[in-house]
Amino acid sequence: MGSDHKAGGRGVESSKVDRRSKGRRLVYIAPVIAALLFLAIAPPFMDIAFISLATRILCFGLLAMSVDIAFGYTGMWTFGHAAIFGIAAYTTALFLIYTHIHSFWIITPIAILMAAVLSAIFAIIASRSSGLYFLLITFALGQLVYSVAIQWKSATHGEDGLWGIPYPQIGFPLLSVSYYYFTLIVVAVCGIVLYCFTKSPFGYSLVCIRENEVRARTMGYNTRFRKLIAFVISGVFAGLAGILYVYFNGGIVPDNIGMAASGMATIMVIIGGTGTLWGGFIGSAVVLVLQYYISLVAPQRWPIFLGAIFIFAVFFAGGGIFPRLANLWKRAVGYGNLDS
């Protein structure tokens, strides 16, 4: 009887913990829902420049989130994601310019497949190394793709890039505002999918691999295979970001897929907070909003400001802006520290 009582007590305790856990989760995602609502309601009251900037933030936010899966969650320091972003963008542009296939629903899966294949190649080649060496190999492979984009002039038009990409037809025509909403929906769905992924056993196993790969192997995880899968999943979302971007931008140039673009995506993740998923998105918003406004005042000085923002984020927001904001939010609503 005693044990029954004890078991019952544990049951009540367990359900309390579950309720508290659900409450915590709701509180945790409330700002994300608020941000989504703002992005959904704001455009009619804003000018076209805001909508253009917001679309750009959404595209690069998705790229940064995909980088975070590889870099922040799995510990694979990648410098080749811009190339994966780029191959999907170039595939889309090449189809639209050189073929009669213009259907968004046919071109997009092919472009995503190309991104998946390229990321699998990157991962297979780089997976025998880790840390800085992984970064260097992905950097070299990324530069290889960048070189092809520049050298293969008959197809890619070299440094001039491919231009004249119209907004996609998804059953009905899209224009700047409607394309913004389309991008918002796609990125929101991707964000939710990636969030579920990070909370799944597979997602947790990536954290486990990042923290202690030897331990992960002795716990039964095939770490090399999981890293490969994580990199490919990350690449698929980077490719999707590239597709959204090429339609939004109306074209693609090699500079969009080179070392600077990969570095920018990584900086976005670090500023926002590595291993936090939404941090990449916040990093993208911070960098692109500041870039937009600073470029209006001092177009040539932007890199100096970017460096200053990066140093500020590293020194004063250790771990990134998102964990800081999340902790402030949790304290404000009485849920203590994010880490506790």
Add this chain to the structure above:
Amino acid sequence: MAILTVKNVFFRFEGLHVLQGISFAMERGEKVALIGPNGAGKTTLLNVLTGLIPPFSGRIDLLDRDITHRPPHVRTSLGLARSFQVSSLFLQLSVLENVLLAVHGTARTSRQMVRPMTAYKSALEKAEKLLESVDLLSKRDIACRSLSHGEQRRLELILALASGPIALLLDEPTAGLTTQESLELAAMLLSAANKDVAVLFVAHDLDLVFTVAQRILVLYYGKIIAEGTPEEIQANESVRKIYLGETYSEGNQRCLK
């Protein structure tokens, strides 16, 4: 029937013969201690057995199945688990998340990329049961880094037990604990692990060794120099000389008597 059989295993590192023809077998449910001075090759032997480093030559069988060239994750799924000398926990994750990760490591998990890790009821029940067995259930939602050293050692054991092993390798499970804490941990281990599990544990604490072990292997510079019951090892003169030195302390004499 032998659970784990090691035949003539050699391992060489930069000209140094770390393991020289190691052979032994462990029966079902047997508790075997591996002792030896620092640098004897104890941890290297565990690393070879778990597949973290390949042997130079020799053969390792788990339940008559050759696992010599199998990677660590396959060995774990076949029933070989281990713990580490230094706690290798995921400090930023909660206690429960650590155990769930260990449970999912060998489980055939469906929809493992989309379903929340805590939504798998059987895994959750197993994890809670394991935590209860070492008195850590009340701390399930606490971040691992907030646990005391003793609690971290207990959790380390649970991570090894979570895969439901048939052979368990423990590398100094009581490192950094007092004798009393060591004996408590040993009692917890023996009650938490299925009695059919064969356990090979490395330990420097001779009290623990002679209390828990049914058989002792003495490793010295890569060779097993003695093997036998605790009584036989206590009576072995070469063990006294090599393991404890020509002159050994009163305390250690007492342990060996």
